[in-house]
Amino acid sequence: MIRKDELPGTIRYVAGVDIAYTKQKSIGAAVVLDFASRFPLESQVSSVKTRFPYVPTLLSFREVPAAVSAIRKLRLQPDVLLVDAHGIMHPYRLGFAAHLGLVTDRPTIGAAKSPLCGESEPLRGRRWAPIVDEGEIVGAEVVTKPGKKPVYVSIGHKVSLETAIDVVLSCTQAHRIPEPTRKAHVMASKERRRLTHRL
Numbered sequence: 116m117i118r119k120d121e122l123p124g125t126i127r128y129v130a131g132v133d134i135a136y137t138k139q140k141s142i143g144a145a146v147v148l149d150f151a152s153r154f155p156l157e158s159q160v161s162s163v164k165t166r167f168p169y170v171p172t173l174l175s176f177r178e179v180p181a182a183v184s185a186i187r188k189l190r191l192q193p194d195v196l197l198v199d200a201h202g203i204m205h206p207y208r209l210g211f212a213a214h215l216g217l218v219t220d221r222p223t224i225g226a227a228k229s230p231l232c233g234e235s236e237p238l239r240g241r242r243w244a245p246i247v248d249e250g251e252i253v254g255a256e257v258v259t260k261p262g263k264k265p266v267y268v269s270i271g272h273k274v275s276l277e278t279a280i281d282v283v284l285s286c287t288q289a290h291r292i293p294e295p296t297r298k299a300h301v302m303a304s305k306e307r308r309r310l311t312h313r314l
Contacts, residue, residue: 116203116213121273122222123194126150129286130193131295132186132215134178135303137310141165143181144303146295147191153286153294159188160306172206172231175214182215195222195274195282199296201231202279204246204254204269216272223271224279226293230256230267238265243280255280259287266291 129150135142146158161184167177178200186196201210202225212225233248235256243257246267254269257280268283270276286293292300 116217116270117273118270118275120275120278122278126194126282128156128191128193129195129197129282129295130186130189131293131297131299132182132196132198133296133299133303134181135307136165137307139165140310141178141181142303142306142310143185144299144306145182145185145189146298146302147189147193148295148298150194150285153288155298157189157191158302159185160302161185161188162306162310175209175211178211179214179218183218186219193221195224196271197224197226197282197286197293197295198271199227199292199300201225201227201267202254202269202271204231204233204248204267206232208253210269212269212271222273224274224282225269225271226283226296227267228292252276257283259284259293260291263291
């Protein structure tokens with residue numbers, strides 16, 4: 116993984132990525148937003164047969180195929196991917212966000228709802244605090260909405276932690292969860308309901 120910024124000077128498009136499941140299929144959703152306005156521009160879904168079992172800490176092997184399939188359908192190519200998952204804030208330093216970044220060779224950021232490893236300092240009124248695991252800064256606890264629970268941001272690939280935090284905060288609007296991943300989650304869930312109803 117590359118842990119420094121390799122993004123364009125001006126980010127134009129950001130894509131949120133999320134995964135949902137039926138009994139046999141993995142559903143990938145990718146939603147591209149204009150970075151400046153957070154206006155949705157394109158969305159794609161893709162369902163593939165789930166081939167990897169549910170194994171805690173190895174979920175990325177289960178999730179990557181559907182995510183890559185959805186991303187490949189996009190006509191607008193995002194400058195950065197935002198994933199509701201962990202990047203290097205992971206016992207093996209290879210969560211879904213990092214794995215997806217490596218496979219697609221794109222700048223990728225993880226913004227998860229709960230921590231997976233490490234400990235953070237008390238926020239004490241700050242917007243974010245680093246999370247340290249075994250002496251290494253692996254991510255940050257970030258307050259996206261005052262009075263709400265934080266999200267847990269970590270590097271996926273080709274981005275620094277400071278830039279990852281800035282992107283997550285820039286993509287947060289009315290909700291605690293960044294808008295790109297929130298919209299991708301809604302889309303993946305809708306497709307799951309459609310497929311389940313069809314069965």
